[in-house]
Amino acid sequence: MTPFTLHTRSSECAARRGEVRTRHGIFQTPVFMPVGTQATVKAVTPENLLEMGAGIILGNTYHLFIRPGHELIRRFGGLHGFMNWPGSILTDSGGFQIFSLKDLATITEEGAAFRSHLDGAKLFLSPEGAVQVQESLGSDIMMCLDTCIPYPADRRQAQASTDLTTRWAGRCRQAHSNREQLLFGIVQGGMYADMRQSAAAALVDIGFDGYAIGGLSVGESKTLMHEMTEATVPALPADYPVYLMGVGTPADLVEGVWRGIDMFDCVMPTRNARNGTLFTSHGKVVIKNARYRDDPAPLDATCTCYTCRNYSRAYLRHLFVSREILSYHLNTIHNLHYYINLMDQIRTAIEADCYARFRNDFYSRLTDQ
Amino acid sequence: MTPFTLHTRSSECAARRGEVRTRHGIFQTPVFMPVGTQATVKAVTPENLLEMGAGIILGNTYHLFIRPGHELIRRFGGLHGFMNWPGSILTDSGGFQIFSLKDLATITEEGAAFRSHLDGAKLFLSPEGAVQVQESLGSDIMMCLDTCIPYPADRRQAQASTDLTTRWAGRCRQAHSNREQLLFGIVQGGMYADMRQSAAAALVDIGFDGYAIGGLSVGESKTLMHEMTEATVPALPADYPVYLMGVGTPADLVEGVWRGIDMFDCVMPTRNARNGTLFTSHGKVVIKNARYRDDPAPLDATCTCYTCRNYSRAYLRHLFVSREILSYHLNTIHNLHYYINLMDQIRTAIEADCYARFRNDFYSRLTDQ
Ligand SMILES: [Zn+2]
Ligand SMILES: [Zn+2]
Numbered sequence: 001m002t003p004f005t006l007h008t009r010s011s012e013c014a015a016r017r018g019e020v021r022t023r024h025g026i027f028q029t030p031v032f033m034p035v036g037t038q039a040t041v042k043a044v045t046p047e048n049l050l051e052m053g054a055g056i057i058l059g060n061t062y063h064l065f066i067r068p069g070h071e072l073i074r075r076f077g078g079l080h081g082f083m084n085w086p087g088s089i090l091t092d093s094g095g096f097q098i099f100s101l102k103d104l105a106t107i108t109e110e111g112a113a114f115r116s117h118l119d120g121a122k123l124f125l126s127p128e129g130a131v132q133v134q135e136s137l138g139s140d141i142m143m144c145l146d147t148c149i150p151y152p153a154d155r156r157q158a159q160a161s162t163d164l165t166t167r168w169a170g171r172c173r174q175a176h177s178n179r180e181q182l183l184f185g186i187v188q189g190g191m192y193a194d195m196r197q198s199a200a201a202a203l204v205d206i207g208f209d210g211y212a213i214g215g216l217s218v219g220e221s222k223t224l225m226h227e228m229t230e231a232t233v234p235a236l237p238a239d240y241p242v243y244l245m246g247v248g249t250p251a252d253l254v255e256g257v258w259r260g261i262d263m264f265d266c267v268m269p270t271r272n273a274r275n276g277t278l279f280t281s282h283g284k285v286v287i288k289n290a291r292y293r294d295d296p297a298p299l300d301a302t303c304t305c306y307t308c309r310n311y312s313r314a315y316l317r318h319l320f321v322s323r324e325i326l327s328y329h330l331n332t333i334h335n336l337h338y339y340i341n342l343m344d345q346i347r348t349a350i351e352a353d354c355y356a357r358f359r360n361d362f363y364s365r366l367t368d369q
Numbered sequence: 370m371t372p373f374t375l376h377t378r379s380s381e382c383a384a385r386r387g388e389v390r391t392r393h394g395i396f397q398t399p400v401f402m403p404v405g406t407q408a409t410v411k412a413v414t415p416e417n418l419l420e421m422g423a424g425i426i427l428g429n430t431y432h433l434f435i436r437p438g439h440e441l442i443r444r445f446g447g448l449h450g451f452m453n454w455p456g457s458i459l460t461d462s463g464g465f466q467i468f469s470l471k472d473l474a475t476i477t478e479e480g481a482a483f484r485s486h487l488d489g490a491k492l493f494l495s496p497e498g499a500v501q502v503q504e505s506l507g508s509d510i511m512m513c514l515d516t517c518i519p520y521p522a523d524r525r526q527a528q529a530s531t532d533l534t535t536r537w538a539g540r541c542r543q544a545h546s547n548r549e550q551l552l553f554g555i556v557q558g559g560m561y562a563d564m565r566q567s568a569a570a571a572l573v574d575i576g577f578d579g580y581a582i583g584g585l586s587v588g589e590s591k592t593l594m595h596e597m598t599e600a601t602v603p604a605l606p607a608d609y610p611v612y613l614m615g616v617g618t619p620a621d622l623v624e625g626v627w628r629g630i631d632m633f634d635c636v637m638p639t640r641n642a643r644n645g646t647l648f649t650s651h652g653k654v655v656i657k658n659a660r661y662r663d664d665p666a667p668l669d670a671t672c673t674c675y676t677c678r679n680y681s682r683a684y685l686r687h688l689f690v691s692r693e694i695l696s697y698h699l700n701t702i703h704n705l706h707y708y709i710n711l712m713d714q715i716r717t718a719i720e721a722d723c724y725a726r727f728r729n730d731f732y733s734r735l736t737d738q
Contacts (some may be wrong), residue, residue, distance in 0.1 A: 025640045038691045039684070039687060040693050042693065042694055042695070043694040043695065043698075044695070045695065045698070051692070053455060067687070067690070067691060068662070068683070068687045072662070072663060072683065076665065076681065076683060076684070080685055082681075082683075082687075083684065084679045084684075141698075183508060215673045235664075249559050260646055293437070293441070294441060294444070296445065309455045311453060312445065312451075314437070314441065314445060314451075315408070315445070315451055315452065315453075318407075318408060318436070318437045318451075319408075319409060321409075321436070322407045323437060324407055324409050324411065325411055325412040325694060325697050325698070326411070326412065326413070326414065329412075329414070329698065331695070350387075
């Protein structure tokens with residue numbers, strides 16, 4: 001049974017408004033999921049996330065597997081109990097991080113052998129192991145272990161990797177024992193539209209609780225990313241949630257929704273916050289710039305976040321140049337609020353069936369993003 | 370007119386229970402003031418401080434003078450407006466920090482010439498300038514510019530420095546224009562009891578809104594620190610607040626109160642929090658220790674802070690070894706709550722006139738602090 005309920009469909013594009021039910025509640029889609037790599041969304045508390053309206057966050061299996069270990073987390077009531085988060089949690093499979101280790105990883109039919117980036121310890125993750133680790137973490141949405149295709153990749157290389165991902169997806173589905181935890185398949189296929197469509201069909205044959213589009217935003221052009229999204233979404237069943245992994249900028253989210261995406265995650269709002277780059281309705285603010293030294297205005301006059309309600313740009317600049325921890329806290333609250341509020345506006349626009357106008361307005365407000 | 374109201378006096382020792390009124394409200398004494406060096410108490414928000422019951426915090430004039438500058442802060446409604454803090458603020462004079470610069474500072478009768486530790490810029494602070502800077506900062510309690518005596522120091526050196534501090538105190542009082550901002554004098558005198566008593570008498574002749582004991586906790590033994598406190602407090606007027614600067618450990622606070630101190634400040638709870646050393650009613654917890662890896666208990670079962678209400682030692686250890694920003698936030702909330710709650714318990718014990726028993730119980734609970 002699908003966890004997805006469709007509310008409204010745009011008459012202008014593939015955008016859709018719905019909700020996903022997990023054992024930790026319902027979240028509204030399209031949704032942005034803040035990234036909480038190491039059992040914490042960096043620099044904010046669970047209460048901060050709830051106040052800004054986050055319904056689901058993402059955890060990274062690779063990092064948690066290495067430290068503190070999924071068995072420890074299981075004994076603490078899973079990630080929810082360990083980190084004190086009452087909402088839904090999606091965990092990735094670890095595949096992307098393992099592939100990012102480059103020389104430290106070896107991929108075989110059986111799974112991925114790799115070394116910990118912390119202490120060099122030899123580790124191994126099979127598709128079955130990835131499901132078992134995520135079951136221990138207590139994730140509401142688990143992801144199949146996938147392989148990652150370098151960009152660019154020739155057709156033969158992309159096909160081999162995609163086929164392995166599909167075989168691993170079948171093994172993940174077999175290993176999936178707790179059906180209250182949802183399991184999503186991941187469509188790879190590199191930058192080959194037909195390969196992505198075949199991969200999607202194969203995953204649909206296996207049958208998952210939702211489908212993700214992986215391997216995009218890896219260096220290709222925006223045009224190519226949009227093409228691949230457009231080729232893949234129609235190959236997936238309309239009554240299941242579709243998740244575009246690791247994407248992206250505010251504009252990427254607006255474009256993804258236009259093409260039918262329901263779920264997004266990205267480190268951009270949290271990482272940029274710590275680097276002092278802040279998202280506003282008029283574009284990016286680089287808070288260390290001298291022009292903000294004396295600026296009494298909030299970051300974004302239209303923003304209702306804790307940071308904008310209470311602090312000036314001058315104060316935020318002072319904290320950032322002074323490398324104060326409060327800087328990372330206040331900046332992260334604002335950037336995540338910006339992303340979550342953007343998704344809220346997107347959902348309202350789809351409900352009112354004026355998403356095309358919303359998208360135009362979004363671009364016309366931006367000055368440099 | 371004194372800002373101090375005495376409530377209760379211990380029948381067993383010099384401890385006393387009272388309150389101090391500033392233009393930003395009343396705080397209860399004995400009090401601990403969290404240190405907010407750069408217009409932020411490191412790693413926590415003003416709301417966190419209010420929730421833990423902080424009534425007054427401390428700002429560092431030297432740091433704010435250098436960055437972002439007192440004129441900028443004045444334009445933002447003083448420190449209160451700039452950092453969004455509604456309670457009282459005490460600022461030090463900058464003297465201690467300037468002296469800590471060692472080779473970068475030159476002291477003359479006129480004032481202190483020094484170089485910014487940030488960019489080497491040549492700066493000068495006179496006693497009058499220190500008051501003017503603090504008036505711009507909008508401090509509720511300002512401190513006179515003082516000189517610091519190295520430890521150990523011979524009698525001649527200590528006397529010369531103490532006399533200069535007293536002359537500067539007179540100039541600060543003359544320069545003090547906004548009488549709604551309180552001004553405290555600082556008793557120096559090194560480790561010479563009679564010198565401290567003469568310095569105290571000279572300051573009382575000038576007349577201040579409160580008196581601080583400076584130049585302690587600089588490397589001398591606890592016994593010597595207590596002796597100096599015992600020699601100085603009786604030389605100060607009983608109807609004015611007495612502040613022991615830069616002190617100290619929880620035991621130092623208990624001992625200071627015993628000897629008649631009303632106000633304390635120290636970076637220890639905030640700095641130790643960031644180093645992973647946490648105060649509990651049973652002693653210190655070094656959270657990175659492997660023994661806490663699997664520990665489901667809160668830091669301190671008797672603590673009611675946000676951190677102890679919601680997180681295990683195992684989670685706090687994970688955050689600390691993972692160098693997550695949330696670690697500094699949660700640890701700081703706990704340590705400051707510990708200090709503020711300790712003062713609350715101290716006040717209750719003085720009211721019940723059982724401070725001697727409280728002090729005994731305090732030591733008997735400790736295992737290693
Ligand atoms: Zn904001
Ligand atoms: Zn606590």
